Structures are given as C-alpha cells and as structure tokens.
Amino acid sequence: MSLPSRRVLVTYGWCRTAYLAVRSLSRGGYRVYTCSGHAPSMSGWSRFSRGSAAVADPFAAPEEFSKDVGRLVQRWSIDVVLPGHEDALALRQFEHHLPEGVQIACPLREQLERAVDKAEVTRAALAASVPVPASRFPASVDEAVADAESIGFPIVAKLRRSNSGKGVAAAGSTDDLVGILTGRFASFCSSPIRFPILQELLPGQVVGACFLAEKGRVVAVFAERYVRCKDGRFGTSVFREPLRWPRLDEHVAAMVAQLSWTGIGHFDFIEDAGRDEAFLLEMNPRLWGAVNLAYVNGFDFPAALVAQTRGEGNLGRFFASDYGRELRSIWLVGEMIGAVNRWQAGERLGPARTAWDLARVLPRSRFDDFVWHDPLALVAEGCCYTKLFIRSGGDTNPVGEGMFQ
DSSP: OOOGGGEEOOTOOOOOOHHHHHHHHHHHEEEEEEEEESSTTTTTTTTTTTTTEEOOTTTTTTHHHHHHHHHHHHHHHEEEOOOTTTEEEEEEHGGGSSSSEEEEEOOOOHHHHTTHHHHHHHHHHHHOOOOOOOOOOOSSSHHHHHHHHHHOOOOOEEEESSSOOSSSEEEEHHHHHHHHHHHTTTTSSSSGGGGGEEEOOOEEEEEEEEEETTTEEEEEEEEEEEEETBBBBBSEEEEEEEEEEHHHHHHHEEEEEEETOOEEEEEEEEEEGGTTTEEEEEEEEEEOOTHHHHHHBBBBHEEEHHHHHHTSOGGGBBBSSSSSSOOEOOOHHHHHHHHHHHHHTTTTHHHHHHHHHHHHHHEEEEEEEEEOOTTTHHHHHHHHHHHHHHTTTTTTSSSTTTSSS
C-alpha cells in the first residue's frame, strides 16, 4: 500500500471517541473510513466519513471482528487502522487476519494486555514510585476480607479488566464486600489470577492526564479535571475542564518510562489538594473520553498518533504550546444519561437540574458529540444509546458480552 494515499479506518465508530478521531483526521487531510459493531453509528452518519460498514462486536466475537476489519482494509485500501476503543486488543490478538502492510495505531499485544490490567498498572506505579491508594491483590474471598479490614472500609473492588466505569464496586462493610464477590463478581473469583483487586476509597476529585509517548519518553501531556460524571462521583465524565498541574506531568513521565510506552494513553488519578498529590487509579491505553477537550484546546492526539504510526517526525506540531482560552468540553448525550440516572435514583427534578447545569456552562464550552456542520452524528448517537438502553432493560451503562475479563 502506498503511504501517500493517507487512508485511515477508525473502528468502534458508534462511540464519541472514535467520532472525534474521524473529525480530527478528516481535517488533517486523511481519507477516513469507519466501522462499528452497533448501529446507528455516529461516525458512519458523519459527513467526514468516506464510507462505513457493520462489523462483529470486538468483545463478544473478537476473531470475527478482526476478519471483518481485514476485509474492509482490502476493500478501501487502508494504510492505517485506528482502534476507537479497547477493540485494539482483538486486532492485535488476531492481527494475522489483516492484510500484510497495514499498520495498527496502537501498542503491541503484550503492552496492551499489561496496560488494561488494573493490578499490573498498580504494580507498575509502585515500581515507579507513583502514589496509588492502599492496594491489595487477594486470591480468595477470605483473603479479600482480611485485606479489606487491614485497609479499612470503605474500599473499592475492581475487576482487573473493565472499562467505562464498569466492573468497579464500592463496599462499606465486610458484608457488602462478600456480597459483591459472591454476587456480581462471582465468576471472576474462581481463579486467583482473575480475582478482583481491592483499593482504599480515597476522598477527592478525579482528574486525568492524556499523553503521547515515544519509546518511554513523553511527547505531550494534557491534564483535565472531571467536573461532572454521568454516574455521580466516579465513572465516565460528561463535563470537563483543562487542568494545569506539574505534579501530574511528573507522574505521567514516570509511568511512561516504567512501561516503556509508545503511543497515546490516559491515566485517571484522585486529587488530594491538601497534600498537592495525585494517586493513580488506572490507565486507558486508547482514545479516552476527554479527547475532544484536548482537541479544542489545541492538542490533536488522534492526528499525532496516526502520524507517529506512519513514521512521521515533528510530532510536536500537533500540540499547542499554550491552552489559550481554556475551553471546556461537554458530552451532550452523557449529560442526558446523567439526567436519567438522577430520575431513576428518585431525583424527579434531575432533568431540570441537568438543563440548568448546561445553560450555566455553555459559554467557553464545546460539545464532544455535536457541531453545527455535522448534526447527523448526534442524532445517530442518541438513537444508538436509546437502543442499548431499551435492550438492556433500562441500564444506562450496560455490559456487553466479553467486556469483563
């Protein structure tokens, strides 16, 4: 395949992270194509997508998904495949189904598997002297009870591999913890190597740091504060603002070096303002929810990643030297999901509160999922989330087959 053709296939097209990549790459002169395991796909309905196709679900049927992507690579003469989510793992695992010569814009399989494992990332942080909440790695329910009592309640139980706020549960007592481990997490407690990890539940606000790295060295970092999340204090953020905090930059540099990382990534932290410290929670080795916040403030991570994958130099050209106006970012459909969560929790004025919150923050804010010159993407996103909500019986954060491991 010829390098100058600049054809990119963005996967997981129904998700806003992929949609932002489509917009970014189209603006950068790439011919962008998309695929999705859910319909309608907001990226597929976008005017910036040259073509779109349905593929198998990457979590439920990873090999079929990879075969489908391989066929699309051939059909559209794709040079680079940009995974829109953790479907990168499926593409790396079954990379032999992709045509020879196509590049995948993500780390190798071994690095990805380490980065999505919360236990491995926590151990890497300890080795890099990056603060983490008090953590334990039990192998049985009895060990977990003893470990939780040594940490002190409340604690958080986390599946080793999960995403988007799924697979995390807080326990305020021994009975709560046992109920979680023998109930919703029971299938992961039968094997010591898959047993959930336990961490201290720290007070403070969640913050994040997005980055691009090259062979263990940081190229760019953009930090963010989660002002509001759709599920309350934790979970996927729906309203974010830029954050300038050198301490986060230091922690990112230490983790990138420890992991010998090349590519993009994102770390979640808990802020302890009283000690001017941040405690690492987990890593997202992929496009993240705040990709638009970085983008509107001059940090174009998707375009930089594709350029890096293609072997181009001068990656600093994709990143602003100053944030300027410090625009904020709103996930519009996420705000609507948050309103539904409030309603389901008994807050009948939740939708009105959401509308008021949005009205107050619109100045100097941009939307993750809506621009005036590409309105159908938001329509598709709303329809897709509505379908998932109905199909799951009213769950605003449904878990699909294969998403927990």
